[in-house]
Amino acid sequence: MTTVSMTVNGKVVTHEVKNHTLLIDFIRETLDLTGTHVGCDTSQCGTCTIHVNNMSVKACTMLALQAEGAEILTIEGVANANVLHPMQQAFAQNHGLQCGFCTPGMIMTALALIKDNPNPTEEEVRLELDGNLCRCTGYQNIVTAILEGARAMRAQ
Amino acid sequence: MLSEFNYHRPESLDDAIELINTTVDGLFLAGGQTILPLMKHNLATPTDIIDLASIEELKGISVNDESITIGAMTSHTTVAKSQIVRDNFLSLAELAGAIGDPHIRNKGTIGGSIAYNDPAADYPAALLGLGATVFTNKREISADDFFVDIFETALEEGELIIRIDFPFVDCTAYEKFANPASLFALVGVMVSRNDSIVRVAVTGAGPSVFRINQIEKALEASFTAASLDEVPIKHADLNTDLHASAEYRAHLIKVLAARAVRKAANQLDQKAPHL
Numbered sequence: 001m002t003t004v005s006m007t008v009n010g011k012v013v014t015h016e017v018k019n020h021t022l023l024i025d026f027i028r029e030t031l032d033l034t035g036t037h038v039g040c041d042t043s044q045c046g047t048c049t050i051h052v053n054n055m056s057v058k059a060c061t062m063l064a065l066q067a068e069g070a071e072i073l074t075i076e077g078v079a080n081a082n083v084l085h086p087m088q089q090a091f092a093q094n095h096g097l098q099c100g101f102c103t104p105g106m107i108m109t110a111l112a113l114i115k116d117n118p119n120p121t122e123e124e125v126r127l128e129l130d131g132n133l134c135r136c137t138g139y140q141n142i143v144t145a146i147l148e149g150a151r152a153m154r155a156q
Numbered sequence: 157m158l159s160e161f162n163y164h165r166p167e168s169l170d171d172a173i174e175l176i177n178t179t180v181d182g183l184f185l186a187g188g189q190t191i192l193p194l195m196k197h198n199l200a201t202p203t204d205i206i207d208l209a210s211i212e213e214l215k216g217i218s219v220n221d222e223s224i225t226i227g228a229m230t231s232h233t234t235v236a237k238s239q240i241v242r243d244n245f246l247s248l249a250e251l252a253g254a255i256g257d258p259h260i261r262n263k264g265t266i267g268g269s270i271a272y273n274d275p276a277a278d279y280p281a282a283l284l285g286l287g288a289t290v291f292t293n294k295r296e297i298s299a300d301d302f303f304v305d306i307f308e309t310a311l312e313e314g315e316l317i318i319r320i321d322f323p324f325v326d327c328t329a330y331e332k333f334a335n336p337a338s339l340f341a342l343v344g345v346m347v348s349r350n351d352s353i354v355r356v357a358v359t360g361a362g363p364s365v366f367r368i369n370q371i372e373k374a375l376e377a378s379f380t381a382a383s384l385d386e387v388p389i390k391h392a393d394l395n396t397d398l399h400a401s402a403e404y405r406a407h408l409i410k411v412l413a414a415r416a417v418r419k420a421a422n423q424l425d426q427k428a429p430h431l
Contacts, residue, residue, distance in 0.1 A: 065207070
């Protein structure tokens, strides 16, 4: 067991973890933040995408101990209290989700893209989604939602 | 579920080397994008993980008169976005920016990629096609000697990659046909030309990255896509799997090499007025 400390959605958390604990398990099981999903557990599907030090990563392919001292943002930290983030709003308004399982990863990926590129083209959005699978195959509306969410964020 | 291990995060190169030499079955952890999936399948069961994340000597990108140097722990995203790399080796930046997906590129490192030597990884083609040199804690190894066979390199026990030097070339381009599911290279071809020397490295097509002498010779005679038309590509030793046959991979090598040559030759044309 090793003590690990990180900032998750603005709060400092410190816990003893087994060394082989994956970051996704720490977030879901220890912190009880179950908005971040596990689809494949093999680094393919991207439902576990979170931000670590402002970069998107797959939380299933990182040890909790690798996040020592890191700033973590999960889907739970995106909305402002009960007001949805413009990107979440755009997914809701554009039918950007069907079953919703991939949505947390899609939104975290979209936010990482827009941080670097506030005005992405459709092609850039599609390229950025290389690591995120939608099992409902609803990509068309996911892309529309991200473009719309980006527009709303620029307008803010 | 990963098996249990001791975890270390040394802050100096010396400490990391001491740990690898004193632990029973220690393993260096770079970005973890290969080793963690392997550990989940119990294909790697180290007693100790030595996380290299806090070692400053392994990070960063620098440039001098003859080459650029990339630290082993530099992520694919950092290489793809680096102005130094983009200004001097656009093909390398583009190669790094097309590895896997954005999340994997944020964690995966150049050192980790080449140490593993996956037969379909992109970076081995960059090192071999650009004539790079790998610097370790023990010695320097030319790319020609570094990649030995499938998942095998010249690295010895307790040897750690510190940095990779890429010498400047006149022009270079990388073209790949990515497997749309895995995003690995079904075939990738790196072409570079420096004075009269041409290097052509192919990844994804065989057990390990390799050079094609016949294509290099044809391009040294005439650096044009058309000069490849009559070059036969043997497919006997190439991979056949559910994604593509050896014959198809042989075909792709030629197509991608031709594309890369056109792209690289374009750079020469653009440079010409300033020469």
